[in-house]
Amino acid sequence: MAQRSNKQDRKYRKKNSKALYIIYIACIFVFFYLPIVVTMVFSFNSSKSLTRMTGFSFRWYERLINDGSIMKAVYVSLTIAIFATVISTVLGTITAISLSKNRKIVKDVVHNINNITIMSPDIVTAIGLMILFSSVMISKGYFTMLLSHIAFCTPYVITSVYPKVRQLDPSIADAAMDLGATPFEALTKVIIPMLKDGIYAGVLLAFTMSFDDFVISYFVTGNGVENISIIVYNMTKRTNPTINALSTIVILVIVILIICSRLMPHLIKTHAKKLLITGGILVIALAIFAGVRSGGRTLRVYNAGEYIDPEILAEFESEYNCKVVYETFDSNESMYTKLKSGAEYDILVPSDYMIERLIREEMLQPINWDNIPNAKGLNPDIMNLAYDPGNVYSVPYFVGTVGILYDTTVVDEEDLKEGWEVLRNPKYAGNVYMYDSERDSFMIALKACGYSMNTESTEEYQKAYEWLIDQRNTMDVVYAGDDVIDNMISGNKALAVVYSGDGAYIMCENENMDYIDPQQGTNEWCDGMVMTTNCNDEELAECFMNYMLEPDVASRNSIFVGYTSPVKAVADELAETEFEGISAYVPVFGGAKNEVFRYQELKLKQYIADLWTKVKAY
Amino acid sequence: MKHYNKLVRPYLIWSVLIILVPIIMIILYSFTTGGNALVNISFTLKNFTRIGEPIYLEVLKKSLILGLISVSICLVIGYILAYFITRFSDSVQDLLILLVTIPMWINTLLRTYAWISLLSDNGLINSFLGLFGLDAHTFMYTDFAVIIGLVSDILPFMVIPIHTSIRKIDPSLIEAAHDLGADKFMTFRKVILKMSIPGVINGVMMTFLLSISTFVIPKLLGGGQYMLVGNLIENQFISVGDWNFGSALSIILTLIILIGLTLMKRFDREEKEEAVDGAKK
Numbered sequence: 001m002a003q004r005s006n007k008q009d010r011k012y013r014k015k016n017s018k019a020l021y022i023i024y025i026a027c028i029f030v031f032f033y034l035p036i037v038v039t040m041v042f043s044f045n046s047s048k049s050l051t052r053m054t055g056f057s058f059r060w061y062e063r064l065i066n067d068g069s070i071m072k073a074v075y076v077s078l079t080i081a082i083f084a085t086v087i088s089t090v091l092g093t094i095t096a097i098s099l100s101k102n103r104k105i106v107k108d109v110v111h112n113i114n115n116i117t118i119m120s121p122d123i124v125t126a127i128g129l130m131i132l133f134s135s136v137m138i139s140k141g142y143f144t145m146l147l148s149h150i151a152f153c154t155p156y157v158i159t160s161v162y163p164k165v166r167q168l169d170p171s172i173a174d175a176a177m178d179l180g181a182t183p184f185e186a187l188t189k190v191i192i193p194m195l196k197d198g199i200y201a202g203v204l205l206a207f208t209m210s211f212d213d214f215v216i217s218y219f220v221t222g223n224g225v226e227n228i229s230i231i232v233y234n235m236t237k238r239t240n241p242t243i244n245a246l247s248t249i250v251i252l253v254i255v256i257l258i259i260c261s262r263l264m265p266h267l268i269k270t271h272a273k274k275l276l277i278t279g280g281i282l283v284i285a286l287a288i289f290a291g292v293r294s295g296g297r298t299l300r301v302y303n304a305g306e307y308i309d310p311e312i313l314a315e316f317e318s319e320y321n322c323k324v325v326y327e328t329f330d331s332n333e334s335m336y337t338k339l340k341s342g343a344e345y346d347i348l349v350p351s352d353y354m355i356e357r358l359i360r361e362e363m364l365q366p367i368n369w370d371n372i373p374n375a376k377g378l379n380p381d382i383m384n385l386a387y388d389p390g391n392v393y394s395v396p397y398f399v400g401t402v403g404i405l406y407d408t409t410v411v412d413e414e415d416l417k418e419g420w421e422v423l424r425n426p427k428y429a430g431n432v433y434m435y436d437s438e439r440d441s442f443m444i445a446l447k448a449c450g451y452s453m454n455t456e457s458t459e460e461y462q463k464a465y466e467w468l469i470d471q472r473n474t475m476d477v478v479y480a481g482d483d484v485i486d487n488m489i490s491g492n493k494a495l496a497v498v499y500s501g502d503g504a505y506i507m508c509e510n511e512n513m514d515y516i517d518p519q520q521g522t523n524e525w526c527d528g529m530v531m532t533t534n535c536n537d538e539e540l541a542e543c544f545m546n547y548m549l550e551p552d553v554a555s556r557n558s559i560f561v562g563y564t565s566p567v568k569a570v571a572d573e574l575a576e577t578e579f580e581g582i583s584a585y586v587p588v589f590g591g592a593k594n595e596v597f598r599y600q601e602l603k604l605k606q607y608i609a610d611l612w613t614k615v616k617a618y
Numbered sequence: 619m620k621h622y623n624k625l626v627r628p629y630l631i632w633s634v635l636i637i638l639v640p641i642i643m644i645i646l647y648s649f650t651t652g653g654n655a656l657v658n659i660s661f662t663l664k665n666f667t668r669i670g671e672p673i674y675l676e677v678l679k680k681s682l683i684l685g686l687i688s689v690s691i692c693l694v695i696g697y698i699l700a701y702f703i704t705r706f707s708d709s710v711q712d713l714l715i716l717l718v719t720i721p722m723w724i725n726t727l728l729r730t731y732a733w734i735s736l737l738s739d740n741g742l743i744n745s746f747l748g749l750f751g752l753d754a755h756t757f758m759y760t761d762f763a764v765i766i767g768l769v770s771d772i773l774p775f776m777v778i779p780i781h782t783s784i785r786k787i788d789p790s791l792i793e794a795a796h797d798l799g800a801d802k803f804m805t806f807r808k809v810i811l812k813m814s815i816p817g818v819i820n821g822v823m824m825t826f827l828l829s830i831s832t833f834v835i836p837k838l839l840g841g842g843q844y845m846l847v848g849n850l851i852e853n854q855f856i857s858v859g860d861w862n863f864g865s866a867l868s869i870i871l872t873l874i875i876l877i878g879l880t881l882m883k884r885f886d887r888e889e890k891e892e893a894v895d896g897a898k899k
Contacts, residue, residue: 021702025714028699031770032721035732038742042735050735091629098625106626113633116641121831121875123848124868127855128640131647131865151636154629173621183621212725214834219855232727233834247728254723262716333857340859430756436842438857472843478759479842483734492739492758609858614673617845 036251043244050241050486060241067310069326070231070246076142077227081211082282084149088206091150092157093199097191099158100165114155125152126219133220134341140222141343148220149210156209157202164198204261208254222343224300224325234305234328297322299540302338302345304527305330305482307398309560316547322540330481331437339363339532346535347544351527353439353597355394356387360599364393364530371542374549379568381589382526385596394528395545396566398558400500401524401587401594402440403517405507410494419518420448423495424467429475433487433496436479438612439597440523441468444497447520447593454598458607468615479616488513499525501563503584508562515584521593526566647865665866674850681846682874684761685830688768689776692825695769696776697818701810703777704784715781722774730838733767734758737839759841767839772828776821783817784810819886826878831871847871 046055064070099107117125129148133140168191176186192199214229221230228250235243297320305328313324327345329335332354339345350358358364369375369391378396388394404423406416410431415422423432423444434441443453445464455461471477480487480496488496489509498506503515529545531538547553551570558565559578564585565571571586579585588594600608648666650659668674703714721729736742737757744754757763787810795805833848845853847867854864 018705021705024702025699028695028773029717032718032773035729035736035770036721036724038736039728039732091632094622094625095629098622101620102623102626106623106630110626110629110633113637117637119827119875119879120872121827121848123831123833123851124644124872125640127851127861127864127868128644129636130855131643131861132636132640135643147636151632154632158629177621187622208723212723214725214727229725229727232725232731243728243731247725247731250728251724255720258716258720258723262712331857333859337856337859434842477843480759481837481842483838487738487758490738490740606858606860609860613845613850613853613858616843617673617677617850618843 039244040248040251043241043248045241045244048240050244060245063240063242064245064249067242068314069226069310069328070228070242073226073228073231074246076145076225077211077229080142080146080149080227081207083146084153084210085203085206088150088153088157089199089203092154092202092206093161093192093195095154096158096161096165096198097187097195099162100168101170110158114158117152117155118159122215123219126216129216130219130341137342139342139344140220140338141225144220144222145217145225145227148216149213152213152216153206153210156205157199160202160205161195161198164195168194200261204258211254222338222341223345224302224327226327234330297537297540298325299323299347299537299544300325300327300345301347301349301544302327302329302335302343303349304328307349307527307561307563309557312548312553312557315553316544319547320540320543324544333438344534345532346537346541348530348532349397349527350530351525351597352385352387353599355528355530356599358530359388359393363533365533365535365538366392367395367531367545368538368542371539372546372549374546374551374567377549377551377567377569379566379571382566385526386598387526387596388528394530395549397527397529397548398501398561398563399524399526399566399587399589400564401517401522401589402435402443402497402499403503403515403522403584403587405488405496405498405503405513405515405584407491407494407512408514409512416516417519419520420444423477423497424448424471424475426474428494431494432475432477433480433484433493434471434477435484435497435499436481436616438608440497441479441612441615442608443523443597445471447518447522450520453521453523453595456601456604458604461608461611465611465615469618472615472618498584499563500584500587501561504564504579504582505562507582507584508579517588517591517594519593521591521595524587524589524591524594524596526596644865644868647862648869649866651862665863666870668863669866669870677845677850678847678870678874681830681848684764684768684836684846685826688765688772688829689822689825691765691769692773692776693818693822696773696821697780697814700777700781700784700814700817703781711781711785715778718774718777718781721770726771727834727838729771730767730835733763733770733839737763737766758839759844761840763839764836764844767835768829768832771832771835772825775824775828779820779824780814780817783814783820787813815889816886819882823879823882826882827875830875830878 041053042050043060044056044058045053046057046059095110099110126148129144129151133144138144172194173183173186173191176190177183181189212229213227214233217227218230218233221227226234228246232243232246299322301324303326307328308326313326317324329338332350335348335350336354336357348358355364372395375395379399382396382399383391404416404420411422411428415425415427418425422428423434434444442461442464445467446453446455446460449460449463449467451457451460451464478493482502484496484498485502485506487493488498488506491510491512498515500515503513507513507515529548531541535541548557549567551567554565554567554570555574558570558574562585564587565574575586649661649663651662651664669678699718703711706714734741738744739754739756739758741757743757748754791809791813792805795809800808831848833846833852836844836846837849847870851864851867851871854860854867
């Protein structure tokens with residue numbers, strides 16, 4: 001009797017602990033899957049918000065399909081993954097087979113190389129490849145990305161195939177050859193079929209590793225070649241559910257792939273040949289498709305992220321019967337690094353000080369203004385500035401200032417009279433976004449201390465550095481990138497340093513926000529279109545510049561991006577219509593203490609870069 | 619099989635070109651100055667002495683601490699999860715492990731983005747807390763956000779090897795332990811824990827490697843001021859353009875990882891030797 005109750009007790013306890021297991025596992029799975037589910041749910045949101053569901057719609061899927069750069073990225077990710085998988089599987093498999101009976105030293109060498117690749121962090125592999133490609137002058141792009149993917153996939157294939165090779169009976173190949181098979185036949189008809197499981201695991205691993213890769217692709221690509229991850233990374237500026245729509249599709253495809261491969265390994269194995277052939281045909285078709293598309297005139301444009309209305313690009317393409325290879329950067333500095341590492345473009349859209357630097361380094365060529373009749377509409381106030389006297393090299397694209405965006409419901413008007421010092425006002429501690437940019441942050445600190453933002457005095461920089469460090473200590477500031485836009489639209493903090501154009505966009509979305517240009521003076525900036533010395537088609541490049549200044553085009557572009565148009569008539573008109581009451585759209589030009597950024601000597605630049613790293617790492 | 623020995627050559631050539639040469643170049647860069655031009659290079663140790671500045675040491679320390687915290691969290695959560703999963707029948711285990719692997723296949727960037735919309739001040743978690751009348755918390759741009767993002771990214775790499783090693787344990791060993799009078803806790807400690815050490819070591823190595831070198835997650839969830847060694851390297855290459863200093867940093871990062879892995883391996887070996895000694899006795 002006692003025994004029985006004991007048994008029952010145990011059963012009961014077992015049940016109880018099972019329940020505990022299930023609850024725990026469920027909790028962890030919520031943690032795993034919550035982000036994934038949230039991504040998918042918000043891809044169907046009818047509004048732009050990523051935090052509030054307002055209704056169900058497919059509009060972001062539509063946007064996705066119509067977005068040329070995203071579709072191109074999907075194409076790049078897919079083809080690279082397929083090519084890299086095929087090549088690394090072949091290379092990895094034959095290497096694994098050849099290893100099994102090789103000399104010990106060869107085995108050790110290969111194993112160590114594999115361990116190096118698998119065990120070294122992505123970022124180190126990435127910079128190694130980046131240095132390699134730029135020093136042997138291979139132009140970065142599709143090919144370099146493919147090579148890099150093969151490089152990091154192959155070791156994984158070898159490690160998944162090799163154990164299977166070791167399980168093989170070594171005499172099996174000899175037996176096949178004794179029976180009259182050639183070594184090649186023995187390899188393809190006897191050995192490889194026996195390694196199926198390992199190869200198959202290798203394929204799956206290589207494909208997903210390549211398809212999902214960000215870090216390595218980010219460092220080794222160029223010339224307009226971007227995969228899905230890079231697009232996602234550069235799309236931070238205005239996060240919108242298009243990315244969620246893309247993620248949803250990617251997630252579904254991967255989940256289906258994995259489930260298929262797990263549930264139907266048998267099916268796949270027996271039909272491996274057919275699948276391989278279909279895959280091969282698909283790849284070739286895709287390659288031909290890509291080849292066909294790249295015929296005709298092309299224009300390679302390198303612009304900041306989310307800085308153009310994509311429809312305008314499509315219209316330009318059809319009007320001039322050409323193809324625009326459009327690539328985006330996230331900062332002037334990263335654009336410069338890209339150029340220096342061998343990437344080539346026809347048109348760039350950098351900021352003033354970067355234009356000056358490029359002019360000094362003779363990387364730009366003069367523009368023939370006769371080919372740009374629309375130039376007559378440009379606002380004379382923003383022409384002939386110090387960075388490019390006489391506008392020999394640059395055509396203004398957007399203009400503005402850097403200022404403070406503030407929440408009118410939180411910030412006291414009185415405090416704003418302090419100008420930049422409001423960013424150090426302890427009342428708003430923990431309530432401030434700074435902009436994650438070296439030049440802008442030092443500009444603020446220099447102006448707040450009453451210096452010129454183009455000072456060359458290291459003492460003044462030291463003062464500015466102390467200002468920034470003091471701000472970090474007392475204010476608990478966040479150095480946000482372009483995510484500041486979304487955050488301010490949601491009203492997450494009371495004060496933020498923004499570009500006037502972003503300010504205008506935020507004010508359109510959140511009516512509590514207002515914008516001021518601080519009285520200590522600020523940066524008046526101008527982003528301009530410039531033509532590089534390795535431009536292939538000057539005529540088309542000038543057509544593009546002219547096209548962007550066409551009143552209708554300039555107007556739509558300005559509405560889409562939110563930045564102030566350099567075309568005076570357009571800016572004046574929009575200030576009264578689309579952007580009525582949005583002070584940030586009409587930044588105050590010509591403020592007495594305002595300046596334009598100038599070129600910095602390399603030595604000073606490095607000094608500041610070092611200070612900046614220290615501010616951020618503090 | 620010896621017929622195929624020569625087939626190793628293409629890979630040897632390939633790996634020298636694309637794996638070894640880059641490593642040599644990083645080393646070369648780290649010991650020289652002269653920027654990217656490679657024309658006027660000169661030998662120097664300056665890049666390494668610069669790392670000794672307190673501010674950079676602080677970055678290294680922060681990366682190391684954050685890495686260790688994430689790894690420890692993963693170890694605790696992951697071990698329990700792996701152990702609980704092994705309590706189910708084989709087919710359920712397969713399914714559960716499949717569910718653990720699926721997030722691994724999905725792009726880190728995409729999942730990190732989702733965390734942003736969950737953790738932001740007006741995000742879903744705060745709205746959820748609001749339902750219970752709780753005040754909104756600032757999660758974004760804190761250590762908490764970075765650790766959450768990191769742990770959710772690397773946890774599967776901890777769970778899978780541990781699960782594999784626990785699953786491999788012969789059930790008769792556990793029965794034997796019971797028969798010999800060990801209670802549940804003792805069996806767990808002396809048999810299961812001991813025999814799952816190789817899995818734990820694998821998991822710790824993998825997660826340590828991933829967490830210490832990350833730069834995307836801290837940048838997105840921690841903000842621009844969140845500087846870990848990965849971000850510092852990215853900065854040097856992408857925005858500052860000081861490839862020499864960046865290379866020196868990468869070498870230090872690689873060394874830290876190598877030291878970490880060697881320590882783990884030694885621990886593994888000692889553990890095994892002890893087991894062998896135990897068996898001999």
